[in-house]
Each structure stands twice: as C-alpha cells, then as structure tokens.
Amino acid sequence: MFEEAEADPCLSKEEFKPLEARLRVALLNAQYQRLRQARKTLLVVVAGIDGAGKGATVNLLNEWMDPRHIKTLAYGPPEGEELERPPLWRYWKDLPPKGRTGIVFGSWYAPLIREAARKHPRHDAIEAQAAAIRRFEAILAAEGVQIVKLWFHLSRQAQRERAERLLASPETAWQVSPADLKVYKKFHRIRAAGEITLNHTDSGHAPWIVIPSADEQMRSARTAEAVLAALRQHGVPRIPPSFVAHSGPTRVIDRLGRLDYQAREEKDDYDSELGLLQGRLAGAVRSRKFQDRSLVLVFEGQDAAGKGGAIRRVTHALDARQFDITPVSAPNSDELARPYLWRFWRQVPRKGRIAIFDRSWYGRVLVERVEKLTPPATWRRAYAEINDFEGQLVASGAIVLKFWLAITPDVQLARFKEREKSPFKHFKITPDDWRNRDKWQDYARAANDMLARTDVSRAPWHLVSANDKRYARLQVLRHIVQTLEDQL
Amino acid sequence: MFEEAEADPCLSKEEFKPLEARLRVALLNAQYQRLRQARKTLLVVVAGIDGAGKGATVNLLNEWMDPRHIKTLAYGPPEGEELERPPLWRYWKDLPPKGRTGIVFGSWYAPLIREAARKHPRHDAIEAQAAAIRRFEAILAAEGVQIVKLWFHLSRQAQRERAERLLASPETAWQVSPADLKVYKKFHRIRAAGEITLNHTDSGHAPWIVIPSADEQMRSARTAEAVLAALRQHGVPRIPPSFVAHSGPTRVIDRLGRLDYQAREEKDDYDSELGLLQGRLAGAVRSRKFQDRSLVLVFEGQDAAGKGGAIRRVTHALDARQFDITPVSAPNSDELARPYLWRFWRQVPRKGRIAIFDRSWYGRVLVERVEKLTPPATWRRAYAEINDFEGQLVASGAIVLKFWLAITPDVQLARFKEREKSPFKHFKITPDDWRNRDKWQDYARAANDMLARTDVSRAPWHLVSANDKRYARLQVLRHIVQTLEDQL
Numbered sequence: 016m017f018e019e020a021e022a023d024p025c026l027s028k029e030e031f032k033p034l035e036a037r038l039r040v041a042l043l044n045a046q047y048q049r050l051r052q053a054r055k056t057l058l059v060v061v062a063g064i065d066g067a068g069k070g071a072t073v074n075l076l077n078e079w080m081d082p083r084h085i086k087t088l089a090y091g092p093p094e095g096e097e098l099e100r101p102p103l104w105r106y107w108k109d110l111p112p113k114g115r116t117g118i119v120f121g122s123w124y125a126p127l128i129r130e131a132a133r134k135h136p137r138h139d140a141i142e143a144q145a146a147a148i149r150r151f152e153a154i155l156a157a158e159g160v161q162i163v164k165l166w167f168h169l170s171r172q173a174q175r176e177r178a179e180r181l182l183a184s185p186e187t188a189w190q191v192s193p194a195d196l197k198v199y200k201k202f203h204r205i206r207a208a209g210e211i212t213l214n215h216t217d218s219g220h221a222p223w224i225v226i227p228s229a230d231e232q233m234r235s236a237r238t239a240e241a242v243l244a245a246l247r248q249h250g251v252p253r254i255p256p257s258f259v260a261h262s263g264p265t266r267v268i269d270r271l272g273r274l275d276y277q278a279r280e281e282k283d284d285y286d287s288e289l290g291l292l293q294g295r296l297a298g299a300v301r302s303r304k305f306q307d308r309s310l311v312l313v314f315e316g317q318d319a320a321g322k323g324g325a326i327r328r329v330t331h332a333l334d335a336r337q338f339d340i341t342p343v344s345a346p347n348s349d350e351l352a353r354p355y356l357w358r359f360w361r362q363v364p365r366k367g368r369i370a371i372f373d374r375s376w377y378g379r380v381l382v383e384r385v386e387k388l389t390p391p392a393t394w395r396r397a398y399a400e401i402n403d404f405e406g407q408l409v410a411s412g413a414i415v416l417k418f419w420l421a422i423t424p425d426v427q428l429a430r431f432k433e434r435e436k437s438p439f440k441h442f443k444i445t446p447d448d449w450r451n452r453d454k455w456q457d458y459a460r461a462a463n464d465m466l467a468r469t470d471v472s473r474a475p476w477h478l479v480s481a482n483d484k485r486y487a488r489l490q491v492l493r494h495i496v497q498t499l500e501d502q503l
Numbered sequence: 504m505f506e507e508a509e510a511d512p513c514l515s516k517e518e519f520k521p522l523e524a525r526l527r528v529a530l531l532n533a534q535y536q537r538l539r540q541a542r543k544t545l546l547v548v549v550a551g552i553d554g555a556g557k558g559a560t561v562n563l564l565n566e567w568m569d570p571r572h573i574k575t576l577a578y579g580p581p582e583g584e585e586l587e588r589p590p591l592w593r594y595w596k597d598l599p600p601k602g603r604t605g606i607v608f609g610s611w612y613a614p615l616i617r618e619a620a621r622k623h624p625r626h627d628a629i630e631a632q633a634a635a636i637r638r639f640e641a642i643l644a645a646e647g648v649q650i651v652k653l654w655f656h657l658s659r660q661a662q663r664e665r666a667e668r669l670l671a672s673p674e675t676a677w678q679v680s681p682a683d684l685k686v687y688k689k690f691h692r693i694r695a696a697g698e699i700t701l702n703h704t705d706s707g708h709a710p711w712i713v714i715p716s717a718d719e720q721m722r723s724a725r726t727a728e729a730v731l732a733a734l735r736q737h738g739v740p741r742i743p744p745s746f747v748a749h750s751g752p753t754r755v756i757d758r759l760g761r762l763d764y765q766a767r768e769e770k771d772d773y774d775s776e777l778g779l780l781q782g783r784l785a786g787a788v789r790s791r792k793f794q795d796r797s798l799v800l801v802f803e804g805q806d807a808a809g810k811g812g813a814i815r816r817v818t819h820a821l822d823a824r825q826f827d828i829t830p831v832s833a834p835n836s837d838e839l840a841r842p843y844l845w846r847f848w849r850q851v852p853r854k855g856r857i858a859i860f861d862r863s864w865y866g867r868v869l870v871e872r873v874e875k876l877t878p879p880a881t882w883r884r885a886y887a888e889i890n891d892f893e894g895q896l897v898a899s900g901a902i903v904l905k906f907w908l909a910i911t912p913d914v915q916l917a918r919f920k921e922r923e924k925s926p927f928k929h930f931k932i933t934p935d936d937w938r939n940r941d942k943w944q945d946y947a948r949a950a951n952d953m954l955a956r957t958d959v960s961r962a963p964w965h966l967v968s969a970n971d972k973r974y975a976r977l978q979v980l981r982h983i984v985q986t987l988e989d990q991l
Contacts, residue, residue: 074823083828087824335565348836
C-alpha cells in the first residue's frame with residue numbers, strides 16, 4: 016500500500032500551478048456549499064510518518080480553504096481530567112457541528128499506532144484497539160460525521176533528507192521535532208505500524224488515503240484532492256451492519272407484563288430501612304476506593320412512575336458537591352447538530368463523582384421510536400451503540416446502573432389526576448402526558464425490546480415495580496448499595 | 504453585622520416543623536415557576552465560617568427543592584488550564600442557563616476572603632478584588648443572573664463545639680475538614696475578613712445575608728427563607744450606574760469620516776513586505792516568551808470590508824494547531840439563555856495560543872444597537888462591560904488588538920456587485936447586506952461611538968483604511984507584529 020508513496024513522486028511547478036488554482040476554487044466552493052447545507056460534519060484525520068510534512072500541509076489547507084470554518088483539533092498525551100474518563104471522551108466532547116470541518120492531530124489512532132510500532136506488538140491489544148476505533152467511526156459515520164483519514168508517507172531516505180533540510184534553515188527549523196529525527200532509525204517499525212493500522216481500520220465509510228509526501232507540491236495537491244473528494248461526497252455511507260445493527264432477532268419477553276405490581280412496603284419498615292440504606296450509600300461513595308471509580312445512574316420509566324422521588328432519596332445521601340443530575344428532554348439546536356450520544360458524553364463523570372440521568376440516551380429507542388421521530392434503521396442500531404457507550408464507561412472505571420420504574424395504567428391515571436389537583440404539581444401534567452398514555456402498549460413494547468437488548472451484566476437494568484412508591488425507592492437504593500459494596 | 508448570628512439563636516422542634524413544611528412547598532413552587540418562565544438564572548453563593556454547616560445546608564436545599572434543576576458548582580484552588588485564563592473564567596464558563604439555579608462553593612470571593620483574613624491584609628489588594636467582584640456581579644445582575652450571597656456565621660465557641668460533636672461520631676466525622684478544626688485559633692481574623700467582605704460587596708442587586716448557623720434548624724430555615732425570597736423576586740434590580748454606564752457624555756469624533764481612504768499599496772511592494780511581516784509574526788508567536796502570553800484579535804468593519812482576507816493573511820503565518828477562529832453571528836438558544844459575553848468568555852485562549860474573532864462582542868454596540876435588537880439602556884452599559892472584559896484578558900497576560908476595516912459606500916457597492924457575479928462568492932451576498940447598506944450612517948455613528956469609548960491603550964482599536972485590500976492587510980499585520988515585538 017505504500018509502494019507509490021515510497022517512490023517519492025514529484026509534481027513539477029508547471030504541473031502544480033494550474034492544479035493549485037483549480038483546487039483552491041473547488042475547495043472553497045465545496046466548503047461553502049457544505050456550510051450552507053449543514054447536513055454533515057467532516058473530520059480529516061491526520062496521521063503518518065513523523066517529519067512527512069503533516070503540520071505544513073494542514074496549515075496549507077487552512078490557507079486554501081476558509082479557515083473561519085475549520086476547527087483544528089490537536090491532542091497530545093491525555094492529561095488531567097481526560098485521564099479520568101474513557102479515552103474517546105475528549106474526541107466526543109470536541110466534535111464540531113454539522114456543516115463544519117475538523118482537522119484532527121493526535122487522533123484516536125495514536126494508541127493503536129504506538130502499540131503497532133512496538134518491537135513486539137501485542138496482537139490482542141491491536142485487535143481490541145482497532146475494534147474500538149471501528150465502532151467509534153461507524154457511529155460517527157452513521158450519525159452524520161464524515162471521516163477521511165490521511166496517512167502521510169515517504170521513503171526512509173526522503174524523510175531523513177527533509178528533516179535535515181528543514182533543520183538547516185532558521186526559518187524552518189521550528190517545524191522539526193526531536194521525534195522527526197529519530198524516524199530514520201526505526202523506519203521499518205513505523206512503516207509496519209502504518210500497514211497494520213490501515214489494514215485494520217480502512218473502511219468505505221472512513222477510508223484511509225495514503226499521501227505521497229516527499230515532494231511538497233505532490234503532497235499539497237494530493238491532500239487537497241482527498242479533502243475535496245470528501246467535501247463533495249453525497250449520500251449516507253454504507254456501514255457494515257456488524258458494527259451498527261443489534262444482535263439479530265431475539266425472542267423478546269414481556270418483562271414489564273410479568274412484573275409483580277403488588278409489591279409493597281409498610282411505612283414503618285420503610286422509614287428505618289431507608290435511613291439504613293442511605294447511610295450505607297453515604298459510606299460507600301465517601302470511601303477511599305470510590306475516589307478511583309465513578310457512578311452513572313440512569314432512570315427511565317412511564318410518566319408519573321416516580322423517577323424524581325426516587326432520585327431525591329438517592330441524592331439525600333450524597334454531598335451536593337459530588338453529584339450532577341441531568342434532566343433529559345428534547346435536544347436543542349447545538350445537540351441536534353451532533354450525533355445523539357454527544358450530549359451524554361459531555362456529562363460523563365470524573366472519578367469520585369456521580370452522574371444521575373433523569374431519562375437518558377435510551378430516549379432513542381423509546382420516545383423517538385414510538386413517536387416516529389427517528390427512522391427504524393436508526394433507532395435499531397442504537398442498541399449496539401448504547402451498549403458500546405456503556406461498555407466504554409465501565410472499562411474506564413464507572414459503575415453503570417439503569418432503573419426502569421414500572422407502573423400500571425390505573426396507577427398512572429390516579430397519579431395524573433392527583434397532579435392536576437395539587438397546587439404545585441399541576442404544571443407537571445401536560446397534554447403530552449395524556450397523549451403518551453394512549454400509546455401505552457407501544458411504549459411497553461419498546462421498553463421490553465430495550466430491556467432484552469441492553470440488559471447486560473456490566474451495565475444491568477433493574478426493573479422496579481413502582482405502583483408503591485416506597486417499595487420502588489427502597490429497591491433502587493438496595494440495588495445501588497449492593498452494587499457499590501460488591502464492587503468497592 | 505454578626506451580632507445576631509454570634510448569639511447562636513435556636514429554633515425549637517415545635518417552631519421548626521410547621522415552618523419546614525411551609526418552606527418546602529413554597530421552595531418547590533417558586534423553583535418550578537422560575538423554570539417555566541426561564542427569565543433568570545439564580546446563583547446562590549455560599550461562604551462564611553468554615554465548619555458552620557455550609558455543606559450540610561446545601562445538601563438540605565437540594566433535598567427540599569427539585570435537585571434535577573439545581574447545579575452545584577464547587578471550586579477548589581485554580582488548576583490546569585484555569586491558571587492560564589483570567590480568574591473569573593471558570594465562573595463564566597459554568598454559568599447555568601436562565602430558569603436554573605446554581606449553588607456556588609469556592610466562589611469568586613475566595614481570594615478576597617483569603618486576603619482579608621491575613622494577619623496584615625493589603626488594603627489595595629482588597630480594594631482591587633472587591634471592585635472586580637462588584638463589576639462582575641453588576642454585569643451578571645444586569646444580564647439576568649440574580650445573585651444572593653449567604654454568609655454562614657456562628658460564635659467561636661459554637662463553631663468549636665460543632666466540629667467536635669461531628670468528629671465524635673463516625674457517621675458525621677467526614678463532614679469535618681482539617682480547616683474546620685483550625686478556625687477556633689484565628690476566629691477573630693476570619694470574622695474580620697467577613698466584615699471586610701460584606702462591607703465591600705453588599706449591594707441591592709447581589710445582597711449578602713448572614714445565616715445564624717449554630718443551630719441546625721435555625722440555619723436550615725434561614726437559608727431556605729433567603730433562597731425563597733430570591734426565587735420569588737421579580738423585576739430587574741437597580742444597579743448603581745457607576746458600574747454599568749459608560750463614562751458619560753463624550754464628544755464623539757467622526758474618526759471613520761476623517762480616515763484617508765486613498766491609502767494604497769503597490770503590488771510589488773506588497774508581496775515582499777507581506778512575506779517579511781508574516782515571517783516576523785511567525786517568529787514572534789513561536790518565541791519562548793509568547794508561550795506565557797496569548798493573543799486576542801478582533802476584526803470588525805462594514806460588510807465586504809475584507810475581514811476574511813485579512814484574517815487569512817494573518818493565519819498564513821501561524822501553525823493551525825495554535826489558533827482558533829470564531830466567526831460570530833446571531834446567538835443560538837444556549838447563548839441567548841446567558842449573558843451576552845458568555846459565548847466569548849468560552850473562547851478565551853490558553854497561554855501560547857491565539858483567538859481570532861471575525862466579528863465579536865462589539866456586535867452589542869453595533870448591529871444590536873442599529874437594528875434595535877437591544878434596548879438603549881442595555882447597549883449603553885456594554886461599553887463599560889466590554890472594557891472590563893478586555894481589561895481582565897490583558898491582566899491575565901493576553902495581548903488584545905482590535906481592527907476596524909473601513910471602506911467607503913462606493914467601494915462596498917462595487918464589491919457587492921462583484922460578489923454577485925462571482926461563481927463562488929455570490930452566496931456571500933444576501934438581502935441583509937443590501938438592507939444594512941441603507942443604514943450606512945447609523946452604523947458609522949455606532950462605530951464612531953464605539954471607537955470613542957473602547958479605544959483604550961491596553962486594548963487599542965486600529966482603524967484601517969480598507970478601500971485598498973493590500974494596504975489594509977499590511978496595516979493589520981504591521982500592527983500585530985509591532986505590538987508583539989514591543990511586548991515580548
């Protein structure tokens with residue numbers, strides 16, 4: 016795959032000049048057209064041999080295009096709060112909105128390339144990294160983030176000559192880093208790392224393009240052509256279903272229907288157990304071991320199932336400085352301009368902290384499915400995307416617990432009526448609530464599907480009978496306390 | 504001011520119980536009503552004697568109110584990238600949107616209180632800190648962020664007893680920090696610091712309320728009452744004009760009219776000087792000294808004055824990893840829910856970096872004034888607010904340069920027509936542009952006012968004749984290079 020690049024092809028000045036003029040106009044045009052349409056983000060991933068002119072080429076792109084609408088995203092080794100979250104967190108957080116272009120230095124490929132360039136690369140680590148990258152790029156691509164990946168390549172000899180030439184002049188010496196000067200010595204390992212990386216992560220929806228980089232004009236022209244082709248690309252990429260589809264037909268059990276809705280807790284037992292559980296929770300989250308973990312709590316359930324009340328019984332045991340509650344409703348314009356998981360990634364907690372979601376990313380397969388806000392192909396792939404997201408949280412040390420508070424229609428009706436009468440709850444009930452009630456069966460079916468596909472042991476669902484509020488609150492606390500005590 | 508609190512008053516259980524019931528309902532009601540209206544943010548600043556129960560009380564507030572709509576903002580000593588920006592940056596960044604409540608621990612008062620609690624407080628430092636806080640709170644209050652500040656206070660003896668009582672039980676010992684145990688020894692200095700703080704920063708729009716804290720029930724009730732009163736407050740607070748108004752009537756000079764619009768640059772001279780200036784710029788921003796500074800460039804001017812072209816000539820000399828360009832247009836919903844400077848505060852650069860604004864916070868006194876998007880009283884106070892903002896940037900090490908690219912109506916007309924004909928510029932011209940043209944005199948007047956009020960030596964305006972694009976680009980680069988070379 017590097018044959019052409021290692022022949023160090025050149026473009027003469029006579030060939031380059033007219034090409035440059037055409038490319039610049041075309042790039043600007045394509046950029047503005049995308050901005051106007053604002054249908055997709057473009058991410059240009061920059062990688063390749065050190066000292067091949069990556070930085071200089073990106074500067075050139077910024078000059079040829081309108082730099083006001085390009086965001087350069089440069090990452091070094093993870094530091095500070097980045098270390099307290101999953102490795103992909105910082106890339107999620109910084110995603111530009113639709114219509115804009117991001118150029119990524121130090122991308123999610125850095126750890127894979129580093130591993131592959133070791134003297135003895137660990138096969139398993141490479142497979143795992145590559146699989147994580149493929150899933151990441153698949154969700155981005157499916158959610159309107161187009162990706163093109165550039166591998167800057169040249170021959171060993173040309174790399175060395177380029178570094179020495181730049182070093183010789185004080186005007187250009189700053190472009191050369193110490194790493195560039197060491198490439199020569201272990202060129203074959205870096206080259207092999209490139210082969211491994213490209214072989215493992217090339218795909219139709221996020222292609223690798225090798226840029227011959229020995230000659231500046233060739234490098235500039237090929238880069239511009241690659242970016243131009245990406246900017247002009249229309250339509251949704253074909254993404255292999257293995258990355259995005261759920262796990263195939265499953266017999267879905269009516270877990271909601273089988274629940275024991277008679278479960279109750281007496282007032283006296285409740286008060287004493289509530290206090291005990293809250294005490295144990297307080298102890299657990301203040302323990303030294305928890306300072307190296309984090310806790311993610313998801314609350315879902317029918318309207319009026321008592322999510323707010325259950326959450327308050329949990330937070331009662333917590334220090335206000337330790338938790339954040341994110342109430343989730345319809346996405347705003349900033350959120351609509353990014354993949355749907357973006358707004359949840361931004362809320363991923365640091366170590367020692369607790370993130371509570373009152374409704375969550377599961378809206379994708381609940382309200383968005385039932386209300387037909389999202390096409391079936393899109394919400395169907397969300398099961399796998401969500402499982403991957405939660406898997407990343409767990410892998411970085413988070414404890415993830417999900418609660419479905421379940422009530423029956425008659426209890427909901429009683430609570431709605433009670434809310435309408437209450438002097439400070441009546442605004443909680445809206446025409447939407449009554450409309451949702453008419454779709455009770457649709458929601459139940461969506462919830463059963465969701466439970467079947469996303470109840471995994473590393474991030475389990477707890478289906479809680481909530482016709483009796485006291486029982487539901489204790490159950491929630493019991494699950495949390497039990498899990499924390501088991502895991503810490 | 505601490506007499507009542509140091510008498511350590513108590514509330515009996517019989518007095519407290521009915522009060523608690525009333526307060527809880529009232530707090531929830533008031534909170535929901537504000538959420539629905541979404542007209543204002545409420546910030547509750549928590550300060551006072553360590554070991555007076557601040558944390559416990561905030562936990563209680565979270566429990567009495569709906570914690571899903573309260574954001575606890577807790578700050579320790581500044582760290583990491585916070586140290587690379589003005590001290591108020593982190594508070595600006597985290598401002599909750601309208602309708603929501605934020606409770607602030609470790610607020611902008613921490614440095615003032617620390618200074619005032621020294622054995623020999625420096626009078627000047629206190630005055631400067633207090634003045635900065637007053638300006639900060641004035642702009643927040645004027646922009647729809649209501650502030651109430653609670654000072655938790657109790658007698659020396661009661662503080663000591665409380666800490667010892669909490670320490671005695673393993674259930675509550677975690678509430679006691681080492682600092683709490685040292686309060687006893689230097690109680691008089693902390694008390695004096697409280698007096699100084701309250702005396703310097705109490706105001707009608709951001710009042711201090713002393714909470715007697717020896718007795719838990721008294722402390723809870725008084726805190727709830729203070730927050731309730733704040734939640735219920737209607738109307739815009741009266742803010743002393745000295746903080747917010749501009750500097751009074753000034754004779755405004757028609758600087759735009761007096762400019763020499765004939766200034767030109769010949770092509771040959773231009774090319775060589777452009778290269779030289781870009782080289783000097785490249786050298787300056789790559790110098791070691793710049794790594795401890797930052798650069799903020801503001802570009803304003805009539806439509807078609809050539810802002811984009813000038814910016815590109817600047818960024819040509821920069822590494823794409825070193826700068827960010829923020830194109831500014833109408834605020835989105837997230838931005839409208841906060842003070843207008845919020846979105847610019849979020850873009851304040853770290854050390855060693857460059858932030859370029861294509862249009863800027865000056866929109867407040869330009870387009871918003873001329874198009875009557877903002878009432879006169881509001882844009883009039885923006886001059887002082889903007890001067891304060893830029894002053895904070897400069898004080899933290901930023902170099903701030905502002906450019907107004909000025910053209911004449913005939914040149915604008917010619918450029919509009921040229922754009923309409925160009926295959927890739929025609930979309931740059933919209934009906935808005937033609938409408939703005941009709942208001943040429945209004946915009947000129949607003950620009951002249953702005954120059955008169957915000958052209959300060961620490962953050963100067965450069966008025967650049969831009970009928971000749973080459974001349975304008977060189978002038979911009981000359982000013983930047985000259986300033987950097989002078990200051991580094």
